[in-house]
Amino acid sequence: MASSRGKFANWTNREDEKLLDVLIEQRAEVAMRFEWNSVRIMLKIEEIDKDFGQIKNHFNDLGKKLKA
Secondary structure (H helix, E strand, C coil): CCCCCCCCCCHHHHHHHHHHHHHHHHHHCCCCCCCHHHHHHHHHHCCCCCCCHHHHHHHHHHHHHHHC
16 A cells, blocks of 8 residues: 555545544553554554554544534
């Protein structure tokens, strides 16, 4: 899969689901904070190649959408 490094990353529904799965898994382990490097590695295993900033920004965007 080609790297999506750059200013803007497009996220598919599948990638959204995988991100949420990883975050839920970390939270279930009673993590006080998300380990973003671990999230990135776990997504990369699922062939989702996003950088740290793209993941964190998307997480924040999803949070804003849920609050709206």
